Amino acid sequence: MGTVFSGLSALVVEDVADGGDAVVILARTRVPCPVCGTPTAKVHGEHRRTVRDVPVDGRQVVDHLRVRRLACPALGCRLQTFREQIPGLLERHQRRTVRLAGQISQMARELRGRAAARLAGLLAVPVPGVRRCAICGACRRRSRRSRG
Numbered sequence: 001m002g003t004v005f006s007g008l009s010a011l012v013v014e015d016v017a018d019g020g021d022a023v024v025i026l027a028r029t030r031v032p033c034p035v036c037g038t039p040t041a042k043v044h045g046e047h048r049r050t051v052r053d054v055p056v057d058g059r060q061v062v063d064h065l066r067v068r069r070l071a072c073p074a075l076g077c078r079l080q081t082f083r084e085q086i087p088g089l090l091e092r093h094q095r096r097t098v099r100l101a102g103q104i105s106q107m108a109r110e111l112r113g114r115a116a117a118r119l120a121g122l123l124a125v126p127v128p129g130v131r132r133c134a135i136c137g138a139c140r141r142r143s144r145r146s147r148g
């Protein structure tokens with residue numbers, strides 16, 4: 001599993017399930033205190049995040065992540081609790097992984113408009129909210145201009 005999902009090495013992959021059109025990955029985070037680096041398992045709370053990831057085997061991938069709020073056990077540490085972050089994989093408030101956002105951005109830059117949207121569809125790259133060629137800003141600007 002680690003070979004197929006090597007981009008998720010910062011996570012503990014708990015399960016991989018067949019979700020029909022998509023591969024569903026259940027994973028949890030594992031990060032030490034961002035200030036002092038002390039590993040901790042003192043869970044203060046947790047929430048789930050669902051994010052889109054790069055496709056595998058022509059199928060979309062959905063990551064269901066269990067992100068915890070942890071308490072730092074180090075006495076001198078200024079952080080009492082912290083929420084696990086996954087730098088390089090997931091940015092705050094994003095619904096796509098960094099690598100998926102990079103792929104979409106690259107396609108939009110290289111191909112523009114409808115060609116990029118068609119290729120995204122062929123490669124099972126999820127582009128939320130896209131109905132036509134709206135993954136590149138140029139097309140969005142053009143359609144806005146034509147309306148106004």
Ligand SMILES: [Zn+2]
Nearest residue numbers: 033036072077
């Ligand atoms: Zn700490």
